[in-house]
Amino acid sequence: MTTLYLCGAGNPEGIRLALTINQVQSRWDRIIILDDDPSKHGQSILGVEIVGSFNVLERADPVSDEVSNMVARTTRRRQSALRKIQAYGLPFATLIDLGVDATGVTFERDITAYRNALFCANASVDEASVVFMGAIVGHGSRLGRCCVVAPGAVINARVELGEGVYIGTNASILPDLKIGPWATVGANSAVVQDVPTGATVMGVPAQVLILDSSNRSVESSNAPGAEQQNPNRPCDPTTLESEQTEIKSRTLKQLRLAQEKYIESYRLTNDDLIHREEKRID
Numbered sequence: 001m002t003t004l005y006l007c008g009a010g011n012p013e014g015i016r017l018a019l020t021i022n023q024v025q026s027r028w029d030r031i032i033i034l035d036d037d038p039s040k041h042g043q044s045i046l047g048v049e050i051v052g053s054f055n056v057l058e059r060a061d062p063v064s065d066e067v068s069n070m071v072a073r074t075t076r077r078r079q080s081a082l083r084k085i086q087a088y089g090l091p092f093a094t095l096i097d098l099g100v101d102a103t104g105v106t107f108e109r110d111i112t113a114y115r116n117a118l119f120c121a122n123a124s125v126d127e128a129s130v131v132f133m134g135a136i137v138g139h140g141s142r143l144g145r146c147c148v149v150a151p152g153a154v155i156n157a158r159v160e161l162g163e164g165v166y167i168g169t170n171a172s173i174l175p176d177l178k179i180g181p182w183a184t185v186g187a188n189s190a191v192v193q194d195v196p197t198g199a200t201v202m203g204v205p206a207q208v209l210i211l212d213s214s215n216r217s218v219e220s221s222n223a224p225g226a227e228q229q230n231p232n233r234p235c236d237p238t239t240l241e242s243e244q245t246e247i248k249s250r251t252l253k254q255l256r257l258a259q260e261k262y263i264e265s266y267r268l269t270n271d272d273l274i275h276r277e278e279k280r281i282d
């Protein structure tokens with residue numbers, strides 16, 4: 001009997017993906033969910049039972065069974081789940097929606113690609129990465145290990161994502177940019193310049209909200225003093241919560257002022273153009 005173990009019960013879409021693939025390809029005799037939260041044990045999602053904690057993997061057969069990491073809320077959590085699962089020495093299943101065109105795309109092992117994800121030619125995706133519904137990975141783009149690309153995000157041509165990068169819903173990364181390892185791009189952001197390692201950026205155009213404290217030498221931030229830790233990275237226990245909140249709200253204020261200035265400068269340019277056009281017509 002072959003079993004697919006889905007690790008993490010917080011991602012019903014992942015369970016649906018596994019069920020849909022199995023309906024067509026009959027890859028496993030059964031699919032079960034594991035979660036380390038005991039209050040979920042015995043429950044079912046889409047008819048698939050949560051049978052126990054990750055330690056059920058001790059009883060799995062490394063020859064016939066496969067495992068998949070369903071955790072994708074942050075890349076830090078994804079990596080931590082990945083490490084736990086790897087300890088059991090089981091093969092990882094690659095779960096790619098059957099409608100995804102993989103021609104000319106390089107997928108390493110343990111990739112998850114959801115419905116309507118679009119991979120352009122010569123894109124490559126390193127192991128343990130996830131690309132959600134409707135996201136676009138442009139031609140020649142490279143996704144590092146353990147990245148998460150949320151629904152609707154657009155990674156334009158030749159963009160490079162380092163290891164553990166998280167791209168929020170509907171974010172857009174302009175062509176040829178490099179997003180440093182463990183960086184986070186906020187939902188709906190438009191990234192117009194490279195992003196430093198461990199930074200959190202957001203907004204249109206995206207600006208640095210948080211710089212990873214382990215990366216203080218990087219001073220390209222548009223928001224000076226932004227040194228709070230990325231939520232995608234392990235927290236520094238010595239930093240007080242109130243201090244973090246204070247830094248974050250100060251940085252956000254700067255970000256909003258910068259955005260207002262940016263919009264205002266566009267408005268002025270536009271007004272100027274209209275004025276010149278009116279004069280020309282007169």
Ligand SMILES: CC(C)(COP(=O)(O)OP(=O)(O)OC[C@H]1O[C@@H](n2cnc3c(N)ncnc32)[C@H](O)[C@@H]1OP(=O)(O)O)[C@@H](O)C(=O)NCCC(=O)NCCS
Nearest residue numbers: 150151167168169184185186187188189200202203231252
């Ligand atoms: C950018 C992000 C990582 C910041 O997370 P965080 O550090 O926990 O930030 P918070 O939620 O505390 O928000 C801090 C402030 O930023 C604002 N903010 C959060 N995300 C924002 C975004 N994407 N764009 C603009 N402003 C944003 C919040 O409104 C809040 O403002 P306030 O302090 O005035 O109330 C997160 O908000 C985000 O966008 N995550 C991506 C989520 C996603 O796409 N999920 C996909 C699910 S499938």
